[in-house]
Amino acid sequence: MNESPRFSRSNELQRRLHELVPGGAHTYARGADQYPDEMAPVLVRGEGARVWDADGNSFVEYGIGLRSVTLGHGYKPVVEAVCKAIAQGTNFSRPTVAEVDAAEDFLRLVPGADMVKFAKNGSDATTAAIRLARAATGRKIVAICNQPFYSVDDWFIGTTAMNSGTLSDAVSKTVRFAYNDLESARSMFAEHSIACVILEAATASAEPKPGFLQGLRELCDRNGALLIFDEMITGYRWSEHGAQSIYGVVPDLSSWGKAMGNGFPISALAGTRAVMELGGLRTDADRVFLLSTTHGPETGGLAAFRAVVEAYAREDPIGAMESAGRSLAAGVNAVSAELGLSAYFEVVGRPSCLTFVTRDPDGSPSQAYRTLFLQEMLQRGVLGQSFVVSAAHTEADIARTIEATRGALEIYRRAIEAGTVDGLLRGRPVAPALRRSAEPRRH
CATH class of the missing domain: 3.90.1150.10 (Aspartate Aminotransferase, domain 1)
Structure with missing residues (x-):
């Protein structure tokens, strides 16, 4: 001690x-x-x-x-895989074999998805899912569950207390519904033409009630909206197949990150072929500028991901x-x-x-x-x-x-x-990370 x-x-x-x-x-x-x-x-x-x-x-x-x-x-198999990969170069002007292998590894684990695109952080993957949903449906309104965090982009962060610099127009196209409350979701659909519904299927402190996720799936299908699961935390912590595999509800799109690389930077957007191809070259519709990042497919992150996949299969x-x-x-x-x-x-x-x-x-x-x-x-x-x-x-x-x-x-x-922390607490209390002003913890 x-x-x-x-x-x-x-x-x-x-x-x-x-x-x-x-x-x-x-x-x-x-x-x-x-x-x-x-x-x-x-x-x-x-x-x-x-x-x-x-x-x-x-x-x-x-x-x-x-x-x-x-x-x-410092998990050795991951570190060794990364070192081996980056010794042969990290970033090239064309795709690498590692991108094929990593995509196949991912899609084997997430059978509800047909295609995947890798990136470096969760916000990019999640916002890309929102853009795809809007393009696929021709609608603007995004329905977000009342959960702590989805993205640094205006459509979400503009709805928080820390919204300085965001565009009110983007925020006006975001509506909220309550977790485990299908009635609030039904009311939302009755009032708005919704492009997509996004949520974490489960959180550290909340499990979905029987029928809740299935009900959201049905509401989206009935109203022509897409269902998006944020698997940033649940992926590789609930299951390497995602929360969708545990609760038996397949989303149209899902965003992944965090434990995919055991701390190395890698994230992913996955989904059905019909939707994902809107950002590809096999569509007759207007193309979506999807994830297009210099560092998304760098070899170190992909090697880390593949080593994580191996570890989950072995242990x-x-x-x-x-x-x-x-x-x-x-x-x-x-x-x-x-x-x-x-x-x-x-x-x-x-x-x-x-x-x-x-x-x-x-x-x-x-x-x-x-x-x-x-x-x-x-x-x-x-x-x-x-x-x-x-x-x-x-x-x-x-x-x-x-x-x-x-x-x-x-x-x-x-x-x-x-009845007080006075005399025991040295200094100021902590404060919420997403707050309007630097006080009460201004430095």
């Missing part, structure tokens, strides 16, 4: 990052405002489920690359994540119950995608109490905005985390009993 880690070098580097990079990080979810003040480690390396920071501190990491790493940091990473997650959730929730905190702190969600809920003395979700928990876990050698595991999390990692949780929750209980 780490003994009172110090963050002096990380803090120096974080201050420099704020001078060099807007927000101090290249992803808002990685920002220092998502961690306790002066306790945001700047990392140097990782191995398995462990990471080390610039001060030499070692942590068991959760969230693990914003859910992109399922096999563990059982999803089973390992489910097992580790069940042990972690059971252990932490048992500690919480023992300390009388079940009403204030609990671990919830799918075992492979766990989150924790922090509540104040009134039972309301609390950023201040969340920050206190993060602070105490960091002091005890655990880094994570969630309890999302990888297949590399060992029994020892889980045991260490449960032990750390006990110490953290003892402090948490003191705050609940006192």
Whole structure:
């Protein structure tokens, strides 16, 4: 167990990052405002489920690359495949054999799709799906489920609190419906001419009710709209075949990313031939400018993806994540119950995608109490905005985390009993990543 880690070098580097990079990080979810003040480690390396920071501190990491790493940091078969591929060149002026092989690998795993196109980030793939749907239907309105994130592009980010610089015209063509509420979807179709419906089939904290996804499929078919699944998180964490395989509903289009490359950059748009060919050369319709990226098919990302596919065929990473997650959730929730905190702190969600809920003395979700928990876990050698595991999390990692949780929750209980985090929380509470102003965590 780490003994009172110090963050002096990380803090120096974080201050420099704020001078060099807007927000101090290249992803808002990685920002220092998502961690306790002066306790945001700047990392140097990782191995398995462990990471080390610039001060030499070692942590068991959760969230693990914003859910992109399922096999563990530095997983050798993936790293070796990438090194072998890039030694022969990374980017060419014509397609490579690797593009054929990777496409065939992907489509074998996702039998509901006929074609696939690779890219580098999830937002591009998801926005490409929206463009295809609009072209295929001749309609403009996009129906999005009330889930946290789909894309950095205006059609979605313009609907959030962090909408400065977006076009109101794009936002006016986006409507929302509620997850697991078919009636809200029916009402939406009654009021609008909808091009497509997009959602995550399931989330860390929500499973589809019986008939919900099937009902959306039927509504789309009846009204001539396309159904799009965002498989960024569910792909390779629920199943390598996607959530669509688990729930038995085939979308017209699906977008993929994150764990496809075990942390290496690769994403994908997949779908039916009739729709995908609108961006190809086998159509008599006006062509869609689909994904056309310089780095989408670079050999390193494709090699990483193919090595991940091999690992999933050879091993059982999803089973390992489910097992580790069940042990972690059971252990932490048992500690919480023992300390009388079940009403204030609990671990919830799918075992492979766990989150924790922090509540104040009134039972309301609390950023201040969340920050206190993060602070105490960091002091005890655990880094994570969630309890999302990888297949590399060992029994020892889980045991260490449960032990750390006990110490953290003892402090948490003191705050609940006192009715305040004052005197226990050092610094400001964390703040939502998507918020209108830099306050309350301006740097």
